[in-house]
Amino acid sequence: MAKYQQLVDQLREQIEANIWQPGEKLPSLRQQADQSGLSLMTVMHAYEVLESQGWILSKPQSGYYIAPRAAALRPRLATQTVERLEQTDTNSFVFDVLQATRDPAIMPFGSAFPDPELFPQRQLMRSLVKVSHNLKPTDALNNLPPGNPELRKILAQRYAQQGITISPDDIVITNGAMEALNLSLQAVTEPGDWVVIENPSFYGALQAIERLKLNAIAIASDVEQGIDFDELEQALQRWPVKACWLMTNRQNPLGFTLSNTRKEQLVALLARYGVTLIEDDVYSELWIGEEKPLPAKAFDRLGDVMHCGSFSKNLVAGFRIGWVAAGRHAQRVQRIQLMSTLSTSAPMQLALADFLSTRSYDSHLKRLRQTLAKRKQLARTALRQVLPADARISDTPGGYFLWVALPEGINTTQLYHLALEQGISIAPGQLFSSSEDFRHCFRFNTAWPWDARAEAAVEKLGQLIKQLHP
């Protein structure tokens, strides 16, 4: 065995045995060389191998440190290890699951979108027809980034209704929230930078991080309280984190909504460490209760919270219109958009601006929330009847997802495949984490009509789970 490999193995064993704690500093190259009697080159080679495998990481002008573990993703570091393969498999698996939800013959419990029949089809059509009759040659020019001025003004007014002051100039209209989130992440990071996400989290965050060659630290989130602030602060102390991407309202997949107090604490904590918050708030309109919860953006004093919203989950999916209230990063977001997709389509922006200014968006949302709440209740009851007694179903208000934790030992990826053979899709825990922590969980979309077909599908799902139950 090569000398450097002996050192690699030795250090790896020590890290696994907790002799070195995550965040702790390793001996310098020279110290290590002196201690081990190996040459500097050999030590350097060993450190490079450990770094490429994600065990340690180098900080410029500082030295080598033990990398965060278990909860940490290492898409960029772990280029040749099993972790990387698993990550790629997960990515590929996400596409398979998405593909399955497209087939109308498949019961779409695994889908991320609500039943589009719940959207105000006729009113949307009328707005689009009206806009189509008034297309102008100059439309393309007048709707370039930051986007349609009327639409941005309406969005700013909606923020103002919640007491949040946001200038229309800080809002950039995007090709859906997916582009908003991706542009935000690109605006504040470079490849190799560190980003905090939640565990579990929206798989789009995992994919964006891998695509942009970032390093992620996944902090545990809890169905009640959301992200663990102590762990978050430890991570911020230890790593040069640039951004934190998370959901504050009806988190996907867990469903929790942070309290105003916790949102304010979160913004203050991140501000203390100079870390940008990328707030994915695509379910913001799907609340239940007295009033719409505030976003964390409401507590932003420094313009360093990038609040990403969308119409795709509550009004129309196919228009592909989202936005980001990007604060002091607004110009940079615009520029990256100009370089990557140039702009959002003019007629879609115009049609939405028309809809929002002339139709009854808020009445639609009220009806939508009521219908979703009923469907969720029905689905929850049906699931409860077929699931093992020790299965837990999340009970968070609003949104349309249920998060189901089956007894440990039941593998929901296996369940996914079995269910798919029966024409039923679910979103298994594997999609939402690169750790093994949620392999017994799945996300269940309740935003579909609760009919005989849905009931039969839930019945069938229950049978499959029983078969897998040891």
Added chain:
Amino acid sequence: MAKYQQLVDQLREQIEANIWQPGEKLPSLRQQADQSGLSLMTVMHAYEVLESQGWILSKPQSGYYIAPRAAALRPRLATQTVERLEQTDTNSFVFDVLQATRDPAIMPFGSAFPDPELFPQRQLMRSLVKVSHNLKPTDALNNLPPGNPELRKILAQRYAQQGITISPDDIVITNGAMEALNLSLQAVTEPGDWVVIENPSFYGALQAIERLKLNAIAIASDVEQGIDFDELEQALQRWPVKACWLMTNRQNPLGFTLSNTRKEQLVALLARYGVTLIEDDVYSELWIGEEKPLPAKAFDRLGDVMHCGSFSKNLVAGFRIGWVAAGRHAQRVQRIQLMSTLSTSAPMQLALADFLSTRSYDSHLKRLRQTLAKRKQLARTALRQVLPADARISDTPGGYFLWVALPEGINTTQLYHLALEQGISIAPGQLFSSSEDFRHCFRFNTAWPWDARAEAAVEKLGQLIKQLHP
């Protein structure tokens, strides 16, 4: 001065004095340490600094080599040098120029888009109205990547009319050609990879390369012959190039169209080195002559040419619909799109499919080509009258750009600023190259009505040039 800095300075002087040629291998770390009497760590530090400044580069398992010069961009390597600042300035300058062309009070000779009044506004409106009346809740789902099946079939049929066999399955509909080109580049590269572009080239290529942290080798292109094949092959021999991004028809900004023979040779040459061709063909419909020129894609035997097209320059800019015929990379492109913008908007895809299948697209294109040819002729004549006798104006058929080379010594960036004060925009050579080679050139958009305002603007431009002429 630190020891490593002495070595840095010494090697830099040697490189500048051509003691080391681009592509040549440097002594290994150990050899250099032995020669210089410096420690390995010091040598390594010096090499790292030189690499970070773009003077040298490391090839895995091989060693350090002198980086290509002059024509080479080093956006990733030259993080702290003047080159990097210039690059950033250029990027910022591109946005300033784009911004200026948005103002209707400014004469848009610097714009990249044709006069939208040339587009079949009424027919487009009718298609969009028709589609709007028939919106379906399932539209979003049915138009996800790779995109609307009908639209992909029509595109495949248009390729077939030219004798090119492309499966609709290999076509991905995108948010304009800008997204098609960016997705293509992402599909075949990782940060740090090498890409060949032309000098001069479309500024979007320069921006994409910087954004994706790639290294670029810019090969000289000639107004008659296009890219220099000898230089291209030398670059392919020396550097681990992954992709070559260029234009084969009515290249932007020079205007040339490669002959079929040269297109075939280009594809064969790149195939020999396993390099993907990303073919930007957004002006493909704006030809003049007997028949539409083939794309290089026509000679692709391996599915390794990614042919990017768009409707934005010849039918409608505001819909933001483009595509890539991505060959064997089609699935990867789809997946990156799903992760970055999810999809192109459904109504826009449907409206275009309707327009193309029911309206007279080819008659429109014929009229458009004739009008553009006339306008270009008028603009050329007008420019000739006001330019110095030793200015050269490109005379390439088709498209709507003229490439003007003023006498050396006239700085067109300066001209740009002076002209803008007079309400006239041009696209100065600086936009199209990170080298200084085209600082006396500018691109002139002739696709605007040739009226008294335009004539007065050209007159004024001529006066400004005379003022700058030594």
